[in-house]
Amino acid sequence: MAYELYYWDGIQGRGEFVRLALEEAGADYIDITRQPGRGTGAMFAVMESESEPHVPFAPPFLKDGDLIIPHVANILFYLGPKLGLAPDDEGLRYVVNGLQLTVTDFVAEVHDTHHPIDTSLYYEDQKEEAKARSAAFIRERIPKFLGYFERVLRQNPEGPDHMVGNALTYVDLSLFQVIEGLTYAFPKAMANCKAEYPGLLALRDAVTKRPNIARYLASPRRLAFNEEGIFRHYPELDSAE
Amino acid sequence: MAYELYYWDGIQGRGEFVRLALEEAGADYIDITRQPGRGTGAMFAVMESESEPHVPFAPPFLKDGDLIIPHVANILFYLGPKLGLAPDDEGLRYVVNGLQLTVTDFVAEVHDTHHPIDTSLYYEDQKEEAKARSAAFIRERIPKFLGYFERVLRQNPEGPDHMVGNALTYVDLSLFQVIEGLTYAFPKAMANCKAEYPGLLALRDAVTKRPNIARYLASPRRLAFNEEGIFRHYPELDSAE
Numbered sequence: 001m002a003y004e005l006y007y008w009d010g011i012q013g014r015g016e017f018v019r020l021a022l023e024e025a026g027a028d029y030i031d032i033t034r035q036p037g038r039g040t041g042a043m044f045a046v047m048e049s050e051s052e053p054h055v056p057f058a059p060p061f062l063k064d065g066d067l068i069i070p071h072v073a074n075i076l077f078y079l080g081p082k083l084g085l086a087p088d089d090e091g092l093r094y095v096v097n098g099l100q101l102t103v104t105d106f107v108a109e110v111h112d113t114h115h116p117i118d119t120s121l122y123y124e125d126q127k128e129e130a131k132a133r134s135a136a137f138i139r140e141r142i143p144k145f146l147g148y149f150e151r152v153l154r155q156n157p158e159g160p161d162h163m164v165g166n167a168l169t170y171v172d173l174s175l176f177q178v179i180e181g182l183t184y185a186f187p188k189a190m191a192n193c194k195a196e197y198p199g200l201l202a203l204r205d206a207v208t209k210r211p212n213i214a215r216y217l218a219s220p221r222r223l224a225f226n227e228e229g230i231f232r233h234y235p236e237l238d239s240a241e
Numbered sequence: 242m243a244y245e246l247y248y249w250d251g252i253q254g255r256g257e258f259v260r261l262a263l264e265e266a267g268a269d270y271i272d273i274t275r276q277p278g279r280g281t282g283a284m285f286a287v288m289e290s291e292s293e294p295h296v297p298f299a300p301p302f303l304k305d306g307d308l309i310i311p312h313v314a315n316i317l318f319y320l321g322p323k324l325g326l327a328p329d330d331e332g333l334r335y336v337v338n339g340l341q342l343t344v345t346d347f348v349a350e351v352h353d354t355h356h357p358i359d360t361s362l363y364y365e366d367q368k369e370e371a372k373a374r375s376a377a378f379i380r381e382r383i384p385k386f387l388g389y390f391e392r393v394l395r396q397n398p399e400g401p402d403h404m405v406g407n408a409l410t411y412v413d414l415s416l417f418q419v420i421e422g423l424t425y426a427f428p429k430a431m432a433n434c435k436a437e438y439p440g441l442l443a444l445r446d447a448v449t450k451r452p453n454i455a456r457y458l459a460s461p462r463r464l465a466f467n468e469e470g471i472f473r474h475y476p477e478l479d480s481a482e
Contacts, residue, residue: 053398054336054405057343057389067332071342077318078335091308094319095295101312101345102298108349116357117370118377129358129370136359148298157294164295 422472
């Protein structure tokens with residue numbers, strides 16, 4: 001039975017981290033809200049159910065038969081071994097999950113660069129605070145997070161091609177997405193600092209060239225980044241340097 | 242061998258969600274930075290290691306032998322079955338993890354009520370923005386998150402005593418901590434809304450009375466809430482109503 005992914009249509013957003021894993025593995029999945037005649041109504045029907053015992057708080061969530069699994073890192077922890085994108089060693093799976101949760105935290109901070117005060121308001125209603133938060137994000141948080149991920153690659157005893165072990169895992173795919181997203185949202189800031197992250201850039205390039213990923217990126221299933229998603233390009237928030 | 246918990250000394254913080262599970266289970270653990278002669282230096286030694294392959298981004302992290310596991314939800318996912326605080330059904334473990342990750346998101350938003358702009362600055366340097374963010378948090382986010390958790394209790398086919406299934410899991414303990422923390426940080430706002438969450442308050446009370454938890458709460462190991470932690474009481478951020 002095909003996996004069912006439930007997420008907003010029209011954006012890459014958090015759903016994209018799951019899509020990349022499913023696409024790399026060539027898994028059979030249905031992106032429910034993008035199906036003709038379905039739309040986000042199918043997603044809200046699950047979220048607003050008054051009888052479903054395991055109702056999710058927010059998208060994305062995955063349905064595998066009767067099981068409903070919410071949260072990107074949780075979905076990937078569940079799918080990883082099934083898709084061949086997790087280590088065989090069970091202890092290392094918690095290491096990968098720990099890295100994925102650090103990606104989750106970073107992505108939440110990316111979101112807050114354009115929504116520092118109130119997620120229910122528009123960006124335009126918190127633009128001045130967004131400028132302050134983005135300046136701090138570029139100055140403090142990008143170096144802290146990317147510096148950390150670069151260090152994990154460098155300290156991998158199996159070599160710097162992968163975050164954990166000597167084979168691709170889903171967190172490698174997620175870091176591809178993080179680098180792509182940051183480069184879209186903050187092109188000047190990233191141009192200023194990219195020399196400091198050679199391992200991450202090499203990982204990004206290697207993922208781009210994987211046949212299933214290359215096919216996916218060239219397909220209409222891969223939406224373009226836009227200003228409705230997590231990674232948004234507002235020139236006034238990018239580095240002035 | 243005893244589990245080793247690494248977290249800041251002096252605050253409950255995120256480490257408290259792990260402590261509650263270890264204490265409830267009566268597990269053998271060492272709160273490393275609170276040991277005489279250790280302190281946070283022992284924590285930084287792991288985090289700043291240039292040879293450790295699985296270096297954590299931030300505390301808390303758990304050491305179990307050679308395995309280093311970072312992030313609260315990840316630690317609890319790992320410990321849950323070992324401590325008898327996770328469902329026997331493997332699918333349901335992902336349901337519990339999904340709920341724990343929703344707690345994680347909520348706790349991050351609690352933190353941002355006093356640090357909406359820059360985590361590296363003091364609260365006093367972002368007080369006006371903190372007022373705006375806290376107002377939105379009280380108006381929009383507390384009802385959204387607590388309303389969701391209340392609904393999960395209500396829709397549990399096994400009854401509203403537990404979040405998942407018919408026995409205590411670690412996410413029940415985490416929700417105890419969330420209610421305690423919110424009541425400390427935002428007493429007026431919580432007094433205004435608590436009638437809407439009878440299930441969560443009953444769960445909080447039931448957890449308080451569990452023998453191992455009651456013993457822990459009365460011990461010096463349970464630090465008081467304070468203004469260095471996640472849940473901080475700044476009267477000017479609490480509801481004006």
